[in-house]
Amino acid sequence: MKHSRYIFPEPISRAEALRRMAAAVTVGALGLSGCNPTPSATPVTVGAAEGKVSRRRNPRNGDEVSMLGFGCMRFPTVGGDRYTGDIDRAPTRQMLEYAYECGVNYFDTAWMYHKGTSEQMVGEVLKQYPRESFYLADKMPPTAKTLSEAKEIFSTQLSRCGVDYFDYYLCHSISRQYVFQNLYLDEGVLDFLLEQKRAGKIRQLGFSFHGDLALFEWLLALPVEWDFVQIQMNWLDWKDNVRQAETLYTMLAERKIPVIVMEPIRGGALIDVPFAVKEMMQQSDAELSPAAWALKFCATYPYVLTVLSGMSKMEHVVENCQTFTDFKPLSEEQMEMLHHAADLYRNNSRINCTDCLYCMPCPYGVDIAGIFRVYNRCVDDHVLPNPSAKHDEEYLRRRRILLNRYKNAVNEKGRVDRCTGCNKCSPKCPQGLHIPQQLSRVERLIETVRNEWK
Numbered sequence: 022m023k024h025s026r027y028i029f030p031e032p033i034s035r036a037e038a039l040r041r042m043a044a045a046v047t048v049g050a051l052g053l054s055g056c057n058p059t060p061s062a063t064p065v066t067v068g069a070a071e072g073k074v075s076r077r078r079n080p081r082n083g084d085e086v087s088m089l090g091f092g093c094m095r096f097p098t099v100g101g102d103r104y105t106g107d108i109d110r111a112p113t114r115q116m117l118e119y120a121y122e123c124g125v126n127y128f129d130t131a132w133m134y135h136k137g138t139s140e141q142m143v144g145e146v147l148k149q150y151p152r153e154s155f156y157l158a159d160k161m162p163p164t165a166k167t168l169s170e171a172k173e174i175f176s177t178q179l180s181r182c183g184v185d186y187f188d189y190y191l192c193h194s195i196s197r198q199y200v201f202q203n204l205y206l207d208e209g210v211l212d213f214l215l216e217q218k219r220a221g222k223i224r225q226l227g228f229s230f231h232g233d234l235a236l237f238e239w240l241l242a243l244p245v246e247w248d249f250v251q252i253q254m255n256w257l258d259w260k261d262n263v264r265q266a267e268t269l270y271t272m273l274a275e276r277k278i279p280v281i282v283m284e285p286i287r288g289g290a291l292i293d294v295p296f297a298v299k300e301m302m303q304q305s306d307a308e309l310s311p312a313a314w315a316l317k318f319c320a321t322y323p324y325v326l327t328v329l330s331g332m333s334k335m336e337h338v339v340e341n342c343q344t345f346t347d348f349k350p351l352s353e354e355q356m357e358m359l360h361h362a363a364d365l366y367r368n369n370s371r372i373n374c375t376d377c378l379y380c381m382p383c384p385y386g387v388d389i390a391g392i393f394r395v396y397n398r399c400v401d402d403h404v405l406p407n408p409s410a411k412h413d414e415e416y417l418r419r420r421r422i423l424l425n426r427y428k429n430a431v432n433e434k435g436r437v438d439r440c441t442g443c444n445k446c447s448p449k450c451p452q453g454l455h456i457p458q459q460l461s462r463v464e465r466l467i468e469t470v471r472n473e474w475k
C-alpha cells in the first residue's frame with residue numbers, strides 16, 4: 022500500500038478502549054504529581070447509525086464523539102450583534118435540536134460566549150436528552166484572577182448548564198505564559214480542576230491554545246496529563262508562520278493526545294475563497310462547497326477527534342451535518358491541492374481576523390471586527406480599490422463599493438478614526454493582531470479613497 026500521512030490506523034476494540042480508559046483515569050488521578058502523557062491510540066472513525074454524522078472513538082476513554090462538534094459562540098442574535106445582542110432563542114433551539122437529531126453529540130460552550138447566555142441556552146436544550154447521549158464542553162475563562170473566583174465560576178457553569186459534570190473542560194484561550202502561571206499554577210486553579218476530575222465533575226481536561234510555539238512546548242512539558250488539546254487548525258493556517266497548525270498538530274499526534282479543532286473555516290474566511298482557489302476546488306470535486314472542503318481537511322487528519330463549527334444559521338447546520346454523514350476523508354491529492362491553495366490565498370492581503378469579538382468592546386467604541394469584516398469582504402470579492410492604480414476604470418467602481426459597504430456596516434460611533442491607538446485591544450486578540458496597526462491600514466485606505474471621491 023502507498024504510504025500516506027492521512028491513513029487511519031487499525032481500529033481498536035471496545036475492550037481495549039476501556040482498558041486504556043482505566044489506565045488514563047489512573048494516570049489522571051496522579052494529577053500534578055503524575056508523569057508525562059502516556060502514549061495511547063489514535064482516535065478511530067467508528068460508524069454511526071445510517072444517515073447520521075460519523076463518529077470517532079476517543080482512545081483515552083472510549084467516548085464516541087461526533088466528528089462535527091457544535092461550537093456555541095456564534096448563535097443568531099436579536100437586537101444587535103454577538104456582542105451587544107441577545108441570543109435569538111427559537112432558531113438557536115431548532116439548530117441545536119436538528120444537529121442532535123443528525124447525530125452531533127459534542128457541544129462546546131464557554132463562560133464568555135454571548136455574555137454567558139450560551140451556556141444557559143445549550144443547557145436548556147440538552148436537558149431534554151439523556152445525559153449520557155451527549156458530550157458537553159465548557160471552559161475556565163482567561164479573565165478569572167483568583168482561585169475563589171475560579172471556583173465560583175465553575176459552580177455557576179454547572180448550574181447554568183444544568184449538569185452535574187462536564188465531559189470536556191478546558192483552560193480557555195491560553196496565549197500568555199504568565200497568565201497560565203499566575204492563574205493555574207500560582208493560584209492553584211489547575212490543582213482545583215484536577216480535583217474536579219477526580220471527583221467526576223470533569224471527565225477530560227484540556228486547554229484551548231492561541232499562543233506561540235515556545236508556550237505550547239512549555240504547556241506540554243508540564244507534569245500534567247492533558248487528555249486533549251484544542252487548536253486552531255485549517256488549510257490556510259496549516260503552514261502559516263504564526264499559527265503553525267501543522268507543527269502543533271504533529272506535536273500532539275506524537276504524544277497521542279486527541280486534537281479538537283477550532284476555527285476550521287477561519288471565522289468564515291475559507292468560505293469566501295479567492296476565485297482561483299474556488300476553481301481548483303470545483304475542478305477537483307464540484308459537489309463540495311468551500312466550507313465542506315475546510316471541514317474535511319481537518320477531519321482527514323487522524324488524531325482529530327472532532328471539528329468544531331460555530332454555526333449561526335440552520336443552513337450551516339444542515340450542510341455541515343451532510344459533510345460529516347458517512348464521512349470520507351479527502352484524498353492525498355486533494356490535501357496537496359489545499360496546501361497549494363493556501364499559497365495562493367496568502368498572496369492576497371486579508372487581515373487575519375476571525376471575527377471572534379474577544380477584543381470587544383473597545384473603550385472608545387471602535388467597531389474593530391465590523392471594520393475588518395468590511396475590509397476582508399472587499400478582498401474576498403476582489404473589489405478592494407488600489408489607490409496606486411487609480412487610472413484603472415475598475416478603481417472607480419471599487420472605491421464606491423468600499424465606501425458604501427463601510428457606511429452601511431459600521432455606524433458613526435464605531436468608525437475607524439475613533440481609534441486612539443491605546444492598544445488595549447491587541448493583548449486580547451487570539452490571532453496576535455496588532456489591532457491599531459491594522460486599523461490604521463484600513464483608515465489610510467478609506468481616507469485616501471474618500472478624499473479622491475470628493
Ligand code: SF4
Pocket residue numbers: 383384385386387389439440441442443444445446447456457460
Ligand atoms: S487601540 Fe483603538 S481599537 Fe484598540 S482599544 Fe484602543 S481605541 Fe480601541
Ligand code: SF4
Pocket residue numbers: 373374375376377378379380381389390393449450451452454456
Ligand atoms: S481583531 Fe482579533 S480579537 Fe478582534 S475579532 Fe478579530 S480575531 Fe477576534
